[in-house]
Amino acid sequence: MFNFSDPTVLLTWLLSAIIFLPAVGALILCLAPRESDASTKRFSLFITLAVFALTVWLAIPGGRVGNFNFSQPGMQSIVNHTWIPAFGINYMLGIDGISLPLVLLTSFLSVLAMWASWPITKSVRAYCALFLLLETGMLGVFLALDFFLFYVFWEVMLLPMYFLIGIWGGPRREYAAIKFFLFTLVGSVLLLVAMLMLYFASDVSKLSQAQQVASNLIGHGTKHTFNLLALMQLGQMPDSPFHQTLLWGQSLSWWAFVLLLIGFIIKLPSVPVHTWLPDAHVEAPTPISMILAGVLLKMGGYGVLRVCYPVCPDAGYHLAWLVSGLGTVSMVYGALAAMAQKDFKRLVAYSSVSHMGYVLLGIGAWSATAGTSYDPNYWNMAMNGAMFQMIAHGISSAGMFFLVGVVYERVHHRDLDKFGGLFARMPVYAGISMVIFFAALGLPGLCGFIGEFFVVVGTWAYCKWLAVVAASVVVLTAGYILWTIQRVYLGPEYKGPHADALTPMTRREIAIAAPLVAFALLLGVYPQALFKYTEPTIGKTVVQKLTDWAQASPKATGHDVTEGRSQ
Amino acid sequence: MNFNELLQDVVQKDTLASLRAVQPELTLCATIIAILLAKILIPAWKQSPFHLTVIGLATAMFVGFPWHGSAAAAVSTLAQPIFTASLVSDSFTTVVRFFLLTFAMLFAAFAEISTDGEDDRTEFYVLILGALVGMCLMISANHVLIVLLGVEMASVPCYVLAGLKRRQSKSSEAALKYAVFGAGAAGVMMFGLSLLAGGLGTAHLPAMAANLAKMIQGGISPQQITILSLGGLMVMVGVGFKLSAVPFHFWAPDVFEGATAEVAAFLSVASKAAALGLLMRLCSAFAFPADMYFHSPIGELLPQASLIAALAPVRQYIVAIVAVLAAVTCTFGNLAAYGQTNMKRLLAYSTIAHAGYMMMPVAAAVALIRVGSDGVSVDGARDAVASLVTYISIYLFMNLAAFAIVAFLRNATGSEEIADYAGLVRRSPGLTVCMAIVMFSLVGLPPLAGFQAKWVMFYSLIEAAHVCPALWALLSVGLLNTILSLFYYLRVVRVMALSPEPLYREAPTIPLTSMVGMYCGLLTAPMLLLFFALDRVLPWAHAAASTLF
Incomplete structure (x- = not known):
């Protein structure tokens, strides 16, 4: 686990540090003795800067561990560890040309937003801790390659955002915060249903040996999987298991696509489920608006690009x-x-x-x-x-x-x-x-x-x-x-x-x-x-x-x- | 076998082996006696009940824990009928009983911290331990008499506990309501059980199921169907009362409000867990009388697969009742929680809603027992039971933590109204964070353990829905309720964290470093730990499920 000469271990620590360093920072803020507001903010800024530096490392082409490799169009820097083997849930992270720019954008905007938080004076410690937790959730969404893990990070963002709008927001902050929470939770539940539908329809044994290797499935104990790469391959097979008819003549793939799409366009947001956005934005404090517009909305687009189309091409086509x-x-x-x-x-x-x-x-x-x-x-x-x-x-x-x-x-x-x-x-x-x-x-x-x-x-x-x-x-x-x-x-x-x-x-x-x-x-x-x-x-x-x-x-x-x- | 041999057999083989299997229960009984004696003999020893309770519970946990190895070893503990097959000792009993004892241990610590310096604590601990013995009987019941005895033994001490604050009219009212309602429910249940026992010609649960299967095979008359289904419904009244399932829930909000938060915590967790254990026992006994514990008193062993296949209509009946009850309970609990202004009433409705969630895997388990040409498949059913046990283990911490915080805040502010929690975050940020974590865990949001509980539950429900499509409806009810429940849990957090502090009140300062704060932290930590370490709970849950079918 601590053998850093092993590139896999090093990579695990690198990607985990990117995700969890802000959370650790939040924990330190909670437990550390009360400091002045200015030093709390400086500490948080330092954490976001450190995370930014790590993500820049991911973007440099250099051939070292974690560096970006332009000759590999697919997923790279994959980290895969079992988490809950009984359900085939893994701690799987990875980077490709879709997620890397968004990871960079997230860490970059987090630094700026943290710096823009200087005028905040109300319970600074709590603000900074929640802000850092939010960053963990955002980075986790973009790095996760296990659908379950993706969902968990997707939800993790919810609570800090609720409090950040609800406590530090404008006059109608409580209304805006609950509206944001409700809309997102509805989307999350649809996401959960679609995720479970795909999971139960997935069948690892349908993949060839080469495909299993490609999606890092070796040693997978269960028949079903949350591995997004495997789900993509299953979804794109000519005799995909997702083609079975589910309800009202539509295939499982079609229903999963629709549910996922609704879940994601709530976040995006698209008409007609955009109404939470103006309220949330207007009431949120400036730095949170920056994060909300700069990063959170991208998650919707990222979800459609990463999950909807590759996993359910059939429905996407129609x-x-x-x-x-x-x-x-x-x-x-x-x-x-x-x-x-x-x-x-x-x-x-x-x-x-x-x-x-x-x-x-x-x-x-x-x-x-x-x-x-x-x-x-x-x-x-x-x-x-x-x-x-x-x-x-x-x-x-x-x-x-x-x-x-x-x-x-x-x-x-x-x-x-x-x-x-x-x-x-x-x-x-x-x-x-x-x-x-x-x-x-x-x-x-x-x-x-x-x-x-x-x-x-x-x-x-x-x-x-x-x-x-x-x-x-x-x-x-x-x-x-x-x-x-x-x-x-x-x-x-x-x-x-x-x-x-x-x-x-x-x-x-x-x-x-x-x-x-x-x-x-x-x-x-x-x-x-x-x-x-x-x-x-x-x-x-x-x-x-x-x-x-x-x-x-x-x-x-x-x-x-x-x-x-x-x- | 003549009478003498039979007697010898019972005394020497059965009783001795049986006594070994009920060591934890015996320890609890011994503790009760020790506490009572200590009160008489050493009246000056003020701390006596708490210390003795902790020692007793620790011993019970020690002897009741399947020490020998890991969860895998617990699986090999086959179901063992004890006391002439009136009880059954298997890993389900062991694991759920261990959870109950763990809860009781945490609960005792909570009661000691929150009622520091009050009188009549001897009675309190004695009644708690007495109820625990009854609950242990409920989860290991294998005979109609034990079902009744267990329910009564668990209920009667609770009636007294609800009325422990004699000078408060609300408390007395709660106790009376609870007792009258409980007596009524127990009466109906007794009637139902006697209908079943009479109709099936025996009072031993697996034998009843076997007789029922034979009856179905041989053609069952409409009159018999009426009597038996009526009997089944009436039994559900009794179990539903213990579960506070709608429409037998009326007592719950009043009792929770009238009784102290400590007693409410006990009722909300231990009582529910035991009732679910009993429900699971009854359902599994009638859905699938497995040969493991099918030793009817006559010693007859019957061919299994055909019997199990014959019980298909019984399973449908059970699934229908439990699923409908679960859906109604869950929805009603969540909707009724909206209007509550008293925190304990809100938690009462939340308990009702959670009872609904926890009945869902029971329906799933029964639905997942499949008899095909290639034999009987119970893997899915075991998954479902495992999800129930996992849910119970997580629920235990969530609800105890919620009630503990309510009790501590009552001690500090003298109020249990949600409105009086306004702005607590400013003076007691640690406690507010604990409360927020507990509330969000009750909603079922990741990264908190409540999410894992819901997740395993929905997982088995989907598995079951593939077999029994009607359960898709139950699944949607469960999901919809998750969204509904957000509002009222969030309201508590909102009041504590977002609302301004009222001018007239001096907010209590409860730092996390105090005894109270540390206890809350201790109970909240599992919300996060169990989320990441679900893998540690699952083997135990699966072990518990492995001997049920």
């Missing part, structure tokens, strides 16, 4: 219209709702709904089979665009929430109609805001553009009408963002309350915003920095495999090839 339809509706609805908002934070919250719609559209646009050529390139573009959009939105939305927080701390209101003239009072702040808001708008040269562009291009091959709608949402986005900029930053002078408090940004605030601006620019100018990680994994392990599956399966399952195409 429900492509539903997924991309939901995505498009979210985009349009979110943008229109954002335009109608008077509250600055609510506007940003609705813009998240709109932007996350691109993710769903990009994943859902099953364009691989448009026509009969089985050309996976367009879907690959859309999927990669969706992945890019997740990271880009993580940066721009966290930035926007932070910027709203900066001005809210000074004037204690968020009424868009009472702003104006901030350019003159806070020039640096206004400059940073321009970059971040334009990144969200999707201005070429900034990070928001790349994801939206690729999603729209990929969608065009799937269904032209959806692509047209998706492209025109950019106009709506430009509308509300430019209007916001006009109302907040431009204008002759600030006439709202607390005008004296409008001091320039402090150095700490600039230091938090600067990396976000830098990444918005970097990803906009050099998107390859991210695509280098995501493209091989998404292209080879998701899109290519599912295209192969689609090519093989219409004969196997008796479905018409044209059925899932654009309508």
Whole structure:
């Protein structure tokens, strides 16, 4: 267990440290004698920085233990230990091009959000402990490869988030917190049901020896499994055990897909289950809004990408219209709702709904089979665009929430109609805001553009009408963002309350915003920095495999090839 | 065999072997006598009941623990009919009894801490130990008389315990309600048992099942069906009363509110665990009279598979009753908990809801007994029983911790109203965290043990639903209830952590380093530990299940 010369042991410790270091930090905070608030915050910041350093280690290509290997598109750095052998539950972690960017985003935003927590003064110790617990849950979700473990981490986030909104939030915090809790719990229960359905239908013995090795199943004692890699392989088999009819003529795979999809789009969130988001965002304190928008929403997208499609391709193929339809509706609805908002934070919250719609559209646009050529390139573009959009939105939305927080701390209101003239009072702040808001708008040269562009291009091959709608949402986005900029930053002078408090940004605030601006620019100018990680994994392990599956399966399952195409 | 030989046989072989198997119960009886004597002989020794109780319980745990090796060794302990087959000693008895004794040990410590310096504690401990003996009988019952005796022995001390605070009218009211309701339920149960015994021509449970199977094989008349199903229903009334299953739950909220939190903790955990053990015994006896303990007093051994196959309608009947009762109990408990303002009443309804959850694996176990062309398959049924035992072991800590915190807060603030817990997080953060962990564990959220309890339960329920599709409905009821239950548990946490402190009250400061705080910490720790170390509990649970079928 402590033999560090063994790479497996070292890797186990490395990945476990990434997940559990924040939890250990939280425990230390709880048990340590009472320190001053400032040192508690510094300690928590130190922990998040340490975790960030470890995740950066995962991203460096170096060939050492834990380093990223670009030549391996599939899962790498796999750690697999038995946890509850009676149910075949393992402590299985791993990294690939889909999870690594999200892990990095999580640890990066955690550092910034922790630093942005400096103005918190109410029970700092509890705040920091809950914050760190939340980080453990988030990182665990992205690293877990065992469905049960994934679910556990998924739930672990719930409680800290509830308290962080409920104790440190705004005036309607209790309502917002319970609403968040309830929505997520409903999603979790659906997830649990789907998980159990897949588990009971899974049959390890159906996998060939090579497949068992590939999914790390050797030595597996039970017939059923929670191993996500094994579930993916089972789901993509021509005679998949998930194809059995379950209820009302639909297959188990179809039902599992629908349940998982609902569970995930609650988190994403997509219309019509997005209503918790504006409330939670508005009431949550600034750093928590950053985490909520930057990381938690990505979990929904990650779940759809990691679980829904690879495990239930059959249903994904036939429900492509539903997924991309939901995505498009979210985009349009979110943008229109954002335009109608008077509250600055609510506007940003609705813009998240709109932007996350691109993710769903990009994943859902099953364009691989448009026509009969089985050309996976367009879907690959859309999927990669969706992945890019997740990271880009993580940066721009966290930035926007932070910027709203900066001005809210000074004037204690968020009424868009009472702003104006901030350019003159806070020039640096206004400059940073321009970059971040334009990144969200999707201005070429900034990070928001790349994801939206690729999603729209990929969608065009799937269904032209959806692509047209998706492209025109950019106009709506430009509308509300430019209007916001006009109302907040431009204008002759600030006439709202607390005008004296409008001091320039402090150095700490600039230091938090600067990396976000830098990444918005970097990803906009050099998107390859991210695509280098995501493209091989998404292209080879998701899109290519599912295209192969689609090519093989219409004969196997008796479905018409044209059925899932654009309508 | 003439009478003399029979007598010799009974005295020498049966009784001696039997006495060895009931050592823990004998230890408890000896402790009771010792406590009573100590009170008379050494009146000055104030600490006597607690110390003697702890010594007695520790001894009982020691002799009752299957020391020899691990869980695997417990599996080899075959079912052994004792006292002329009126009781049965097997690993189910051993494991569940060990849980009961563990609970009693923790409970004694809790009672000692929370009622420090009060009078009439001798009576308290004696009654608790007496009830424990009755509960041990319930879980090892193999005969109609023992079923009745066990239920009564477990109930009567509880009636007194509920009324222990004689000067409080609520306490007396609770005791009276409990006693009257209990007497009624016991009467109905007795009637049911006599219908069954009369209809089947014997009072030995496995023999009753065997006779029933033969009756079904030979063609059963509608009148007999009516009488027997009526008998079964009436027995369920008695068991349902002990379980506080809806609609026999009316006593529970009133008794929990009227009795002290200590007594409520005992009723909520030990009484439920024993009632579930009895339910499991009755169901398994009638669903699958396994040859392991099928030694009818005549010494007759009967061919099994055909009998078990013949009992299929009985199993359907049991599954239907238990499943419906479980669904109704669970839903009602959770819905009724909403409106509660008193913490003990809320926990009473939570107990009712959990009784519903815990009846689900019983239904699953019976449904999972399958007779095919290749013999009888009971693996799934054992899984289900194991999930029940796991649930009990986790539930024990959860509910004891909840009631302990309620009692400590009552000592500190003098109130058991939820509203009076407002803002406790500021002065007693440790205690609030413990309460939050317990409440979320009761909801069943990971990473807390309550999740594992629900998880193993839903697991066996899905397994059973593959055999008996009607159980999908039970599964959805269980899942839906998990969401429903969130609200009222969360409300407690919300009041403690989120609500502002009222102006008129000086909040109590209970640091985690105090005796009380450490006790709460000790009981809360298993919520986290058992989540990660579920693997340590499962072998014992499986051992318990292995001899039941």
